Amino acid sequence: MSKFNINQFICRSDNYGVIISDKNTGLTASIDAPDAEMIDQELKKNDLKLTHIFITHKHLDHIEGIDYLKDKYGCIVIGPEKEKEEIPLLDITVIDEEYIDFSGSPIKIIETPGHTLGHIIYHFEQDNLLFAGDTLFLMGCGRVFEGTHEQMYKSLEKIKKLPPNTTIYCGHEYSIANAKFVASILPDNSNIKKRLDEIKSLRDQNKQTLPTLLDDELITNPFLMSDNSVLKRKLDMNNAKEEEIFSELRTRKDNF
Ligand code: ZN
Ligand code: FE
Numbered sequence: 001m002s003k004f005n006i007n008q009f010i011c012r013s014d015n016y017g018v019i020i021s022d023k024n025t026g027l028t029a030s031i032d033a034p035d036a037e038m039i040d041q042e043l044k045k046n047d048l049k050l051t052h053i054f055i056t057h058k059h060l061d062h063i064e065g066i067d068y069l070k071d072k073y074g075c076i077v078i079g080p081e082k083e084k085e086e087i088p089l090l091d092i093t094v095i096d097e098e099y100i101d102f103s104g105s106p107i108k109i110i111e112t113p114g115h116t117l118g119h120i121i122y123h124f125e126q127d128n129l130l131f132a133g134d135t136l137f138l139m140g141c142g143r144v145f146e147g148t149h150e151q152m153y154k155s156l157e158k159i160k161k162l163p164p165n166t167t168i169y170c171g172h173e174y175s176i177a178n179a180k181f182v183a184s185i186l187p188d189n190s191n192i193k194k195r196l197d198e199i200k201s202l203r204d205q206n207k208q209t210l211p212t213l214l215d216d217e218l219i220t221n222p223f224l225m226s227d228n229s230v231l232k233r234k235l236d237m238n239n240a241k242e243e244e245i246f247s248e249l250r251t252r253k254d255n256f
Contacts, residue, residue, distance in 0.1 A: 002127060003103075006169075007042055008208060011035035014173045015061050016210060018131065019043065019050075022103040027051045029102060030075075031122070031131045031169065036065030040072070052102065055079030056133025057119040058086040062171065080111070082118030094120065112159070114152025115142035121159070128163060130214070134171040135159070138212045139195065140178030141223040142171075143254065149247035153226070156246070160224050164215040175199045175209040181256045182222055185234055185249070195220050222249050 007019045012035050019042055021028035029052035030039050043050055050073040056062060057080065070077055070089045078100065081093035094100060096111035108123040112135040119142075122131040134142035135152075136159055144152045159168075179196040186192050195216070202209050217224055225231050226242035226249075235248055 003105075004127065004129075005046075006129075007046060008169065008210065009038060009042055010173055010208065011038040012061055016169065016171060016173060016208075017042065018169050019046075019048065020129075021046070021048050025103050027103040029054055030065075030069065032056055032062040032133065032171065033065030033069055034061050034171075036068035039065055039069060049073060050075045053077045054107075054122050054131065055087055055090070056121060056131065056135075056171065057116045058083040059116065059134070062133065063087050080118040080120040082111070083116065096120075110158055112152075112155035114144050114147040114149075114155045117146045119155075123162065123166075128166050130159070130162060130166050130168045132159065132168050132170050136168060136217070136221075136223075137170045137172060137178055138175040138199075138209055139182050139192075139217070139221045140174055140253070141221075141250070144250060149250055150243050152250070153243045153246040156223055159214070160218070162214055164213075164218065166214040167211045168214060168217070169211045173209065176203050177256075181253050182220065184256070185222060185252070186231060189220075189230070191219050 005021050009017045011017050015034040017034055017039055018031040028048045028050050031054050033053050066089050076091045077089050078092045079087045079090045081095045084090055084093045094109045098109045100107050106125050108125055110121050112119050112121050115134045179199050182192050183196050199209050226245040232238050
């Protein structure tokens with residue numbers, strides 16, 4: 001049994017809010033601050049006081065609620081050193097491979113440049129949890145706005161190396177669009193077909209599709225499957241390097 005309660009909700013149309021709290025100590029963190037009002041509502045509903053905010057990157061849909069929440073709760077705001085000029089009210093900035101402690105749980109910071117250059121993700125090592133922001137999505141990955149495709153490829157390689165039983169929380173509910181794209185590339189893959197059906201049925205009932213398990217991503221997320229021979233063949237890139245496969249996929253998804 002995990003010592004944490006995790007409460008996930010959709011806000012701002014397709015952003016995910018996530019609140020993680022220690023059942024015993026009451027320490028409570030929000031992953032990013034997409035929507036102050038919704039986060040506050042969820043805190044109240046569960047009788048929680050916000051003690052921390054963990055910011056993944058500087059985009060407005062991840063930081064807009066900081067001002068309000070910090071003012072109301074006086075919480076500690078942690079975020080990437082490389083984006084400190086663009087994120088308001090940071091108390092602590094962190095860099096690659098640095099560890100921070102949350103309620104006795106070691107969290108490893110992993111820099112994942114690509115979506116933005118300073119993007120970080122939070123790996124709760126003991127608890128097998130990853131908060132991936134806009135770097136990885138269910139059957140997808142973030143758009144490469146600032147970095148190069150090669151940088152994003154390397155960032156995803158870091159996620160691939162985490163334990164397969166890692167539970168992954170992401171910044172957005174993009175699963176349907178992602179799964180449709182993946183099914184268009186690998187229409188004969190039964191794992192992908194099955195997952196597309198599951199996602200459709202969940203979204204039809206207005207249910208959340210996240211979190212996801214790394215183990216499932218490794219066999220259904222093509223952005224983590226650049227070494228897959230069927231994928232290479234489907235792209236007509238049998239002899240291409242893995243980062244070239246990734247880049248081709250990212251370009252196709254951008255135009256899908
Ligand atoms: Zn973003
Ligand atoms: Fe976002």
